[in-house]
Amino acid sequence: MPRRRPPPEIWEERRRLVWERDEGRCTHCGAPLTLEECHCDHIRSGKLGTNEMVNLRTLCRRCHVLRADIRHRGMIAAALRDGIIPPDWRGLVWDDE
Ligand SMILES: [Zn+2]
Numbered sequence: 725m726p727r728r729r730p731p732p733e734i735w736e737e738r739r740r741l742v743w744e745r746d747e748g749r750c751t752h753c754g755a756p757l758t759l760e761e762c763h764c765d766h767i768r769s770g771k772l773g774t775n776e777m778v779n780l781r782t783l784c785r786r787c788h789v790l791r792a793d794i795r796h797r798g799m800i801a802a803a804l805r806d807g808i809i810p811p812d813w814r815g816l817v818w819d820d821e
Pocket of ligand 1: 751752753754784785786787
């Protein structure tokens, strides 16, 4: 069974708490983010990931897209189109596991 997100109202609350804990900044590059623009990343994704606070962190869109997680690949095309990442984005991919 793939991990499921909790109901939207619970997820929104969790996302806000993570953003507050991370002081409204991307935990990878430090960019300041509004609650609306922040991305809530699962540090461990897939089967082993949970929606617990300890497994969540705030990222900016760019860092989220560039994280070396195969589940994020679906975001690449839109990020390229929007100019969030450069055409040579492959050299910028990162991970911390
Ligand atoms: Zn960032």
